[in-house]
Amino acid sequence: MDIQSLIMFLIIGAVAGWLAGLIMKGRGFGLLGNIVVGIIGALVGGFLFGVLGLAAGGLIGALITAVIGAVVLLFLIGLIRKA
Numbered sequence: 001m002d003i004q005s006l007i008m009f010l011i012i013g014a015v016a017g018w019l020a021g022l023i024m025k026g027r028g029f030g031l032l033g034n035i036v037v038g039i040i041g042a043l044v045g046g047f048l049f050g051v052l053g054l055a056a057g058g059l060i061g062a063l064i065t066a067v068i069g070a071v072v073l074l075f076l077i078g079l080i081r082k083a
Helices: 003-023 030-052 058-082
Strands: none
Touching (some): 003 030, 030 058
């Protein structure tokens, strides 16, 4: 992975975390925390889409994948917090 790909991955993860925080109202961790969740969510979303055999290409596909992964991650963290 070159530096440009890494920067794009971080930007997509940051935007995804911010969007996931808006979608999952009340389950976010603030701006900085949601950015971290978005970056981790991008990895989770990529894994989930790979397991399901779905391919998301391009910038919009990567953003959708990351947002879905971040929402799933926020949901799971919310379940763990309740327990």
